[in-house]
Amino acid sequence: MHTSHARIVAANPQRLIKRLCNHWRHKFPVQLDEQSGVIELPLGQCSLSAGEGYLDARLQSPDQEQMHRMQTVVADHLARMAGDEPLAIDWRH
Structure with missing residues (x-):
């Protein structure tokens, strides 16, 4: 199993989580x-x-290979959910 982690500075992380989960629900x-x-x-x-x-x-x-694709998909969707708030996402293995 491959794992990856990112700590992302965000003004309202709860809102981002809720928006992304509801988007994909x-x-x-x-x-x-x-x-x-x-x-x-x-x-x-x-x-x-x-x-x-x-x-x-x-x-x-x-x-x-799926991990790299998932990193891209999750980062792109988090950026969309954040709207105008810039997110710096640096994935670590």
């Missing part, structure tokens, strides 16, 4: 609470948790 299994969310994507699992001024994103995938 109609296509994929999603678990959501006040501070975290888990999305079961075909590429792997995306776990999100909110901290004070940051969002932790953890990805798990059975395949390295």
